[in-house]
Each structure stands twice: as C-alpha cells, then as structure tokens.
Amino acid sequence: MEYEFETTIxxxxxTISFDYSIGEAKVLYYPDGSGYPGCAASIDGYYVTFExxxxxxxxxxxxxxxxxxxxxxxxxxxxxxxxxxxFLADQQ
Numbered sequence: 333m334e335y336e337f338e339t340t341i342x343x344x345x346x347t348i349s350f351d352y353s354i355g356e357a358k359v360l361y362y363p364d365g366s367g368y369p370g371c372a373a374s375i376d377g378y379y380v381t382f383e384x385x386x387x388x389x390x391x392x393x394x395x396x397x398x399x400x401x402x403x404x405x406x407x408x409x410x411x412x413x414x415x416x417x418x419f420l421a422d423q424q
Contacts, residue, residue, distance in 0.1 A: 334350070335349070348379075353373060378412050378416060
C-alpha cells in the first residue's frame with residue numbers, strides 16, 4: 333500500500349512517500365509437514381521531497397517544483413523508515 337505524509341525535518345516542511353508491506357504470520361506446520369517462517373512488515377521505496385520555487389527562463393515565471401532530497405536526508409543521519417513506521421503507528 334502506498335502512503336504519503338508531511339512532516340518537519342530541520343525546520344523544513346517535507347513530504348515523505350513510501351510503500352508499506354504488511355508482515356506475514358509464522359506457520360509452524362502445513363499439512364505436508366513443512367512450515368513458513370513468516371516475514372516482518374517492511375517499508376519499501378521511500379522518498380522525501382521538498383517544495384520550492386524555481387525560475388523558468390523560458391516562460392519568465394516562477395514555478396513550484398518538488399525536489400527529491402532523499403539522499404540528503406539520509407546523509408543527515410535521519411532514519412526515514414522509523415519516521416514511516418511512526419506515521420503508521422499514529423494512524424491506528
């Protein structure tokens with residue numbers, strides 16, 4: 333499932349978008365004697381965007397654009413997955 337939320341990082345309003353995969357329960361035994369270890373919930377394909385203005389020299393107008401700052405936020409040491417899981421926990 334796809335999610336998106338707005339938050340503040342270092343005084344900047346950003347949007348975080350991500351895919352969430354719900355975990356699967358462990359199965360001890362199937363009828364054939366095998367089992368399944370299950371899997372944990374996961375956050376996949378996240379990205380962080382920042383809205384800013386950019387001057388278009390062709391139209392000579394300012395335009396609002398979304399800048400992908402995912403790598404910049406990761407380099408700052410911010411755990412984006414943790415922010416996503418916290419957002420999901422707040423939704424319940």
